Amino acid sequence: MTNDKRNVERASKLDTATLSDALDKLGIAGQCHRIKARSTDFRLAGRAWTLKYGPASNPPGTVGDYIDDVPPGAIVVLDNAGRVDATVWGDILTEIAHRRGLGGTVINGVCRDVALCLKLGYPVFSRDHWMRTGKDRVQVEATNIPVNIGEARVQPGDILRGDADGVIVIPREHEDAVLDTAETIQHAEDAIREACRGGTRLDEARQQFKYHQLQTRGK
Incomplete structure (x- = not known):
């Protein structure tokens, strides 16, 4: 087992409270403020694959067709600047991410279609959930760059650990x-x-x- 995988496994055996201490x-600084699991049963541990959003231009850009580029086991980390008025994750992404064996999703913002992630047991962590789409409201700025999640900096490849108490980033x-x-x-x-x-x-x-x-x- 490589050290990369070994450390993810070590993190998976520790709760976020202990890691926070x-x-x-x-x-x-690695505690993601106000980022919560959509179910207290959700757990995740893996390395970050990051994406940053910005306000939509005119004409608007895409919200993103990136999901097939994320490697199995990785955590999709979406920085929508903490916006709670436009979603950047829904049921199609949940279904594909679950089928491809991704490790979970962490959003500095909101998701929708929560019923499916609960049904599939696919872990989604976000500020909240709401139904209004991000299409024509936000667009992808860049992928695999440093982002901010709940006031914590996340770089591609950092370990994320999530449980009922929230999400921790380990640089x-x-x-x-x-x-x-x-x-x-x-x-x-x-x-x-x-x-x-x-x-x-x-x-x-x-x-x-x-x-x-x-x-x-x-x-």
Whole structure:
């Protein structure tokens, strides 16, 4: 297994809360503010394939026929500047993405046709969902460039991890450090739980495993 795949697998075993704490400890901004799963059952982990939208020109450009270019397992990351008045993802894209084995979709904006992603179990994360089309309102500006998702920067190839609490971006240049730190935090929290199950007081267990320093930068 390549290191690229190994790190995606490592990320998939960690929840976003633990990864968020690791990012805080390392001073890295990677929490996607207000980006939520359309179902609390949705989970995703994979590398980013990015697309940036802008307001439509006159005559308008296309909203995008890019889906067949996205490699299996990748996360489609769509930056629509946080707009909630025009969608950039719907049922046709969901069906094709699901059939092609993509890892999920993350949108700095809104989607529609939520019923199908729920039926198929295809994970979509966005600011919200609404029915009004983006056609003639937005257009593709560029693909596979750095984008912004919920105030976090995402570059092509970065790891994204999503669950019921939201979405985390792990920058490629820091992924080993973030994953190492998150695993250390997870081991400490597991040890605290196990100690408490054995009768140890919570405050004592937290002190023993340095709980209050786990997320503090530089400690």
